[in-house]
Amino acid sequence: MKEGMRKWTVMVYLAGDNNLDSAGVADLKEMKKAGSTGDVAVVAQFDRIGNKGTTRRYFVRKGGALDSDIVADIGETNTGDPKVLQDFILWAAAAYPAEHYMSVIWNHGSGWDDEDIYRTGRSLKRNILRRGVNISDTNFGSAVSLSTARAITRGGLKRAIFSTSIEKALTTRAIAFDDGARDFLDNTEMKKVFAAVTKKLGRKIDIIGMDACLMNMLEVHYQMKDHALFCVGSEETEPGDGWPYDTVLAALAAKPEMLPGDLSALIVGKYLKSYRAADNVTQSACDIGRAKEVAAAVDGLARVLTDGLSSTAARMALIESRNRVQSYYTADYVDLADLCLLLMQYPGIKEIKAACQAVIDALMKKGMVVKSGCKGPEVNDSHGVSIYFPTKKISPLYAKLDFVKQTKWEAFLKAYMGKMKRK
Numbered sequence: 001m002k003e004g005m006r007k008w009t010v011m012v013y014l015a016g017d018n019n020l021d022s023a024g025v026a027d028l029k030e031m032k033k034a035g036s037t038g039d040v041a042v043v044a045q046f047d048r049i050g051n052k053g054t055t056r057r058y059f060v061r062k063g064g065a066l067d068s069d070i071v072a073d074i075g076e077t078n079t080g081d082p083k084v085l086q087d088f089i090l091w092a093a094a095a096y097p098a099e100h101y102m103s104v105i106w107n108h109g110s111g112w113d114d115e116d117i118y119r120t121g122r123s124l125k126r127n128i129l130r131r132g133v134n135i136s137d138t139n140f141g142s143a144v145s146l147s148t149a150r151a152i153t154r155g156g157l158k159r160a161i162f163s164t165s166i167e168k169a170l171t172t173r174a175i176a177f178d179d180g181a182r183d184f185l186d187n188t189e190m191k192k193v194f195a196a197v198t199k200k201l202g203r204k205i206d207i208i209g210m211d212a213c214l215m216n217m218l219e220v221h222y223q224m225k226d227h228a229l230f231c232v233g234s235e236e237t238e239p240g241d242g243w244p245y246d247t248v249l250a251a252l253a254a255k256p257e258m259l260p261g262d263l264s265a266l267i268v269g270k271y272l273k274s275y276r277a278a279d280n281v282t283q284s285a286c287d288i289g290r291a292k293e294v295a296a297a298v299d300g301l302a303r304v305l306t307d308g309l310s311s312t313a314a315r316m317a318l319i320e321s322r323n324r325v326q327s328y329y330t331a332d333y334v335d336l337a338d339l340c341l342l343l344m345q346y347p348g349i350k351e352i353k354a355a356c357q358a359v360i361d362a363l364m365k366k367g368m369v370v371k372s373g374c375k376g377p378e379v380n381d382s383h384g385v386s387i388y389f390p391t392k393k394i395s396p397l398y399a400k401l402d403f404v405k406q407t408k409w410e411a412f413l414k415a416y417m418g419k420m421k422r423k
Contacts, residue, residue, distance in 0.1 A: 005098055012043070213236070306415045
């Protein structure tokens with residue numbers, strides 16, 4: 001290790017120029033409970049909503065006032081601009097060099113789907129309590145917990161802070177939304193960012209953390225496979241509390257020599273421990289360098305499933321499995337291993353069973369899924385990686401993904417929907 005180089009630099013990109021602004025402040029305060037050490041640098045870039053402040057960079061110290069951690073004010077930024085994220089990562093790596101880097105992207109998320117249907121406005125009628133702390137910028141006489149607010153609204157992504165007026169939130173898409181610029185960071189841009197970072201640093205980022213909803217998908221992993229070692233995120237939406245930064249960073253500070261795979265697994269455990277079963281949460285750590293092997297297995301499965309559509313037995317097995325499979329807030333996202341496990345229960349489809357086993361082996365036995373966990377009856381059949389499996393319409397954006405270009409999965413989806421159409 002070079003002199004002055006830490007073991008880890010954890011860089012958190014807080015895209016808070018939206019309705020998660022106050023949650024960003026709360027998470028920075030969580031980070032301060034552990035703070036930076038001689039072996040671990042905790043840095044953050046926080047873009048706040050509207051006129052509340054410009055974008056600031058923090059070297060997060062344990063305790064004290066949050067403002068005392070500000071090391072740079074870089075003015076107003078657009079968190080959806082890939083150059084802003086790229087500049088932050090490269091700045092953090094240059095200012096706080098380390099053996100290992102974890103880059104966490106914090107905001108809304110919606111898996112691979114980057115359709116720009118933008119959330120507009122919010123109308124908070126009560127204070128919103130997050131872990132007992134008021135995280136709204138209001139001072140109403142009454143308050144409601146974040147989980148209750150979610151239950152009342154029944155709309156939008158659970159990672160958001162909702163209105164309690166039962167006004168349905170507009171659906172959000174992509175990751176790293178920026179309300180001021182009306183822009184977002186999509187998966188194509190994410191790949192370009194981390195490709196540029198990899199080239200500049202001469203190495204891959206050790207861990208990409210997705211403190212956002214629905215991001216642990218095969219399609220997302222495949223986009224990033226050449227530019228990071230591990231990805232930690234959720235198949236399902238994340239509750240408003242997001243990652244427990246205090247316990248994760250405290251554990252890392254206590255054992256800074258831990259390797260990327262170990263830290264990835266630790267985050268999964270700490271995340272799950274911070275929630276109740278009623279929260280219905282998932283979290284998994286994946287070795288995304290193995291995404292190519294999983295994609296090859298899925299390609300093989302897609303081919304035999306397409307051929308099998310001509311068989312009544314295979315077709316019925318597929319229909320029933322799709323109806324029963326573990327799905328998520330976005331119903332077109334299903335757990336890949338669960339789909340295969342269900343298909344393997346049906347008799348008379350030997351080739352499909354063999355292809356399913358190959359997918360499961362690539363996910364589990366060969367180690368793409370390093371650690372996976374879930375809490376709650378609604379997510380009980382989650383195994384760490386989801387995949388897109390719509391039943392009525394394929395988004396035209398899907399064809400743009402690397403995974404789609406290099407496998408037959410979309411061709412299978414088209415064939416399946418063709419068979420399902422009424423004559």
